[in-house]
Amino acid sequence: MVAASSTAKNSLPASVDATLGLLGSQNYVADRSLATAVHLALHLRRPLFLEGEAGVGKTEIAKVLSGGLGRRLIRLQCYEGLDVASAVYEWDYARQMIEIRLAEAGEEDRGEIETTIFSDRFLIKRPLLQALEPDITGAPVLLIDEIDRTDEPFEAYLLELLSDFQVTIPEIGTIRAGEPPIVVITSNRTREIHDALKRRCFYYWVDYPNAARELEILKRKAPGASERLSQQVVGFVQRLRQMDLFKLPGIAETIDWTEALMQLDVLELTPHAINDTLGVLLKYQDDIARIQGSEAARLLEQVKAEAAAAQ
Amino acid sequence: MTEVNAPHPGPLRSSGEREKSGGALLANLMHFGRTLRAAGLPVGPGKVIDAVAAVEAVGITDRRDFYWTLHAVFVNRPDQRLIFDQAFHVFWRNPDLLKKMMGLVLPELRVEEAEDEAAAMVRRLAEALHPDPPEAPQNEESEVEIDAAMTFSDREQLRGMDFEKMSLEELARAKAAIARLRLPVEDLPTRRWAPDRHGPRADMRATLRAALRSGGLIELKRKRRRVRPPPLVVLCDISGSMSRYSRIFLHFMHTVTNDRDRVHTFVFGTRLTNITRYLRHRDVDLALERVGEAVLDWSGGTRIGHCVAEFNRLWSRRMLGQGAIVLLITDGLDRDAGAGLAHEMDRLHRSCRRLIWLNPLLRYEGFEPRSLGMKAMLPYVDEFRPVHNLESLEALIAVLSAPPARRGIAGSAWQEHGGRAA
Numbered sequence: 191m192v193a194a195s196s197t198a199k200n201s202l203p204a205s206v207d208a209t210l211g212l213l214g215s216q217n218y219v220a221d222r223s224l225a226t227a228v229h230l231a232l233h234l235r236r237p238l239f240l241e242g243e244a245g246v247g248k249t250e251i252a253k254v255l256s257g258g259l260g261r262r263l264i265r266l267q268c269y270e271g272l273d274v275a276s277a278v279y280e281w282d283y284a285r286q287m288i289e290i291r292l293a294e295a296g297e298e299d300r301g302e303i304e305t306t307i308f309s310d311r312f313l314i315k316r317p318l319l320q321a322l323e324p325d326i327t328g329a330p331v332l333l334i335d336e337i338d339r340t341d342e343p344f345e346a347y348l349l350e351l352l353s354d355f356q357v358t359i360p361e362i363g364t365i366r367a368g369e370p371p372i373v374v375i376t377s378n379r380t381r382e383i384h385d386a387l388k389r390r391c392f393y394y395w396v397d398y399p400n401a402a403r404e405l406e407i408l409k410r411k412a413p414g415a416s417e418r419l420s421q422q423v424v425g426f427v428q429r430l431r432q433m434d435l436f437k438l439p440g441i442a443e444t445i446d447w448t449e450a451l452m453q454l455d456v457l458e459l460t461p462h463a464i465n466d467t468l469g470v471l472l473k474y475q476d477d478i479a480r481i482q483g484s485e486a487a488r489l490l491e492q493v494k495a496e497a498a499a500a501q
Numbered sequence: 502m503t504e505v506n507a508p509h510p511g512p513l514r515s516s517g518e519r520e521k522s523g524g525a526l527l528a529n530l531m532h533f534g535r536t537l538r539a540a541g542l543p544v545g546p547g548k549v550i551d552a553v554a555a556v557e558a559v560g561i562t563d564r565r566d567f568y569w570t571l572h573a574v575f576v577n578r579p580d581q582r583l584i585f586d587q588a589f590h591v592f593w594r595n596p597d598l599l600k601k602m603m604g605l606v607l608p609e610l611r612v613e614e615a616e617d618e619a620a621a622m623v624r625r626l627a628e629a630l631h632p633d634p635p636e637a638p639q640n641e642e643s644e645v646e647i648d649a650a651m652t653f654s655d656r657e658q659l660r661g662m663d664f665e666k667m668s669l670e671e672l673a674r675a676k677a678a679i680a681r682l683r684l685p686v687e688d689l690p691t692r693r694w695a696p697d698r699h700g701p702r703a704d705m706r707a708t709l710r711a712a713l714r715s716g717g718l719i720e721l722k723r724k725r726r727r728v729r730p731p732p733l734v735v736l737c738d739i740s741g742s743m744s745r746y747s748r749i750f751l752h753f754m755h756t757v758t759n760d761r762d763r764v765h766t767f768v769f770g771t772r773l774t775n776i777t778r779y780l781r782h783r784d785v786d787l788a789l790e791r792v793g794e795a796v797l798d799w800s801g802g803t804r805i806g807h808c809v810a811e812f813n814r815l816w817s818r819r820m821l822g823q824g825a826i827v828l829l830i831t832d833g834l835d836r837d838a839g840a841g842l843a844h845e846m847d848r849l850h851r852s853c854r855r856l857i858w859l860n861p862l863l864r865y866e867g868f869e870p871r872s873l874g875m876k877a878m879l880p881y882v883d884e885f886r887p888v889h890n891l892e893s894l895e896a897l898i899a900v901l902s903a904p905p906a907r908r909g910i911a912g913s914a915w916q917e918h919g920g921r922a923a
Binding site for chain 1 (some may be wrong): 572574712
């Protein structure tokens with residue numbers, strides 16, 4: 191395992207601190223706990239299993255790792271009924287047919303046709319197979335996004351792939367990764383993933399950030415916003431998250447909202463501005479109806495009072 | 502990271518040391534793993550070995566890193582975080598222990614003491630986390646309890662429930678009956694394919710393979726979409742007015758849970774309880790016994806709106822994602838007089854593929870939906886299935902298997918029903 195490739199290993203961060211630095215260099219403000227999990231996944235070459243509410247930055251981690259390590263990012267978006275043909279490989283039937291016709295015209299040997307048409311040339315590689323291929327920049331980052339959307343059979347298939355990093359194509363044989371890819375699996379937890387799969391991974395629950403970290407994220411992701419606006423936005427969102435809403439706003443929503451407010455030249459939150467843009471933050475009509483108006487004004491008062499007290 | 506208290510700057514480097522420390526570390530991690538397992542986390546020997554490798558990869562220099570390293574290995578689900586946190590702090594509380602591990606001296610690490618500690622820990626964890634039921638499940642449910650305690654505890658009747666044992670004959674009949682169960686929406690097409698001689702699509706892969714085998718004319722192979730039953734969510738009322746049917750319903754839920762995959766079962770009275778896990782026990786008597794212990798609001802009042810809201814908020818997105826059918830079993834008699842019920846029913850109706858309401862109250866002809874709860878619910882169900890004299894599981898299944906009505910006309914079905922009787 192250690193000898194597999196020393197060149198690629200060099201570019202991996204050597205410690206938890208280095209991992210934290212790597213994430214930071216890509217503008218990802220991570221908790222130390224997350225950095226520990228990432229570090230473990232990179233070092234022990236196990237998949238990283240990230241679970242959490244929508245919009246807390248799970249997918250972003252894969253992108254950041256790909257950017258920070260200079261690796262290729264291969265993304266497999268999951269959906270129900272995802273099968274081998276769209277996740278691993280498929281034969282190019284149209285070209286195969288033409289090849290057969292041509293070969294018949296040329297009176298080629300049948301055994302020869304068979305080896306020709308089931309060769310690499312006619313193979314359409316889908317994300318999982320692509321991820322096993324060697325790459326000059328090192329093993330790619332394989333993002334298996336929203337795995338909770340697939341069904342159990344595919345999960346079972348992944349189990350096999352993720353433990354051996356090999357794929358068997360009956361017509362060709364077994365394709366094995368020289369160096370296993372860096373695998374990041376995300377789940378919104380719309381259903382429970384089987385323990386057998388999780389057991390092979392390092393697990394991390396990505397939570398909503400606290401106010402300080404959210405402010406830091408906002409500074410990096412929406413640098414144009416004034417300090418005052420950012421603080422108010424974060425204060426408001428943090429308060430919303432303590433409420434009993436159907437869907438709490440994630441970090442993605444915080445960033446979007448800030449950008450929307452900036453587009454509207456809002457320098458400071460007002461009840462009016464909030465009401466106009468609440469749809470960016472909350473995505474369910476009941477939630478919007480509940481917050482809009484007096485509740486928003488009340489929360490804003492609290493945020494402002496808190497800011498005044500802090501000064 | 503500060504390299505405090507680390508006498509050897511290069512931890513875990515020399516191979517001799519590594520083996521020695523690895524052994525002691527393994528022993529400790531093994532105890533820790535065992536503690537977690539006793540507290541209900543799925544920790545096997547493989548996990549302990551993983552933990553050793555993980556600790557070696559991160560190094561033991563920082564307590565936080567150590568915590569998160571073990572966290573990444575041992576924790577699999579968000580609801581396990583709390584147990585892990587408590588177990589970690591109690592088990593690794595002893596600072597000497599950690600210091601020793603940092604120093605990598607670790608001779609005989611007071612194994613017995615550690616074991617005592619672990620045993621005490623198990624009890625504490627067990628007591629702290631599972632107040633009365635032996636296998637209390639997740640966070641959400643403790644939330645439910647707190648919630649309910651604050652609102653209704655004075656009037657709520659908390660009691661367990663004993664069920665008559667099932668006879669062998671009953672079991673055999675139940676099995677036969679469940680085989681006849683046909684819900685209004687039975688099979689849904691999946692995106693997967695199965696070979697089928699008369700299927701609608703050409704299966705190119707099979708065609709080409711066959712062509713190479715046989716040569717000559719290429720014979721077209723065909724395929725069709727596979728179908729599978731949608732997930733089923735059962736919400737069953739166990740309040741006083743329904744208590745005479747509880748046994749039949751639980752029997753039904755147990756049989757259906759073990760008959761097909763993707764079944765989730767809940768019971769509610771004044772609070773909502775997820776009983777899926779208990780019902781997964783193959784043995785029906787054991788399963789019902791567990792349910793009887795775990796559910797605390799047998800034969801009390803009903804707060805349908807509150808419980809449906811609870812389901813919508815905590816469970817619906819996790820369980821209704823893949824086109825689930827919801828089977829709501831209740832007589833619609835609501836203590837809250839239908840307050841907030843319409844709104845929550847609307848949401849439930851919108852989030853599932855089909856909402857079936859089975860109402861066993863209707864014991865005489867000409868019954869009208871007079872109660873406010875019923876009036877609030879009726880516009881939002883796709884199928885309304887009233888049942889008189891519910892005597893057996895067979896009767897229940899026969900009612901559920903009746904041919905479906907069109908979506909959204911449940912209310913008129915009731916009116917017809919009432920009209921005919923009047």
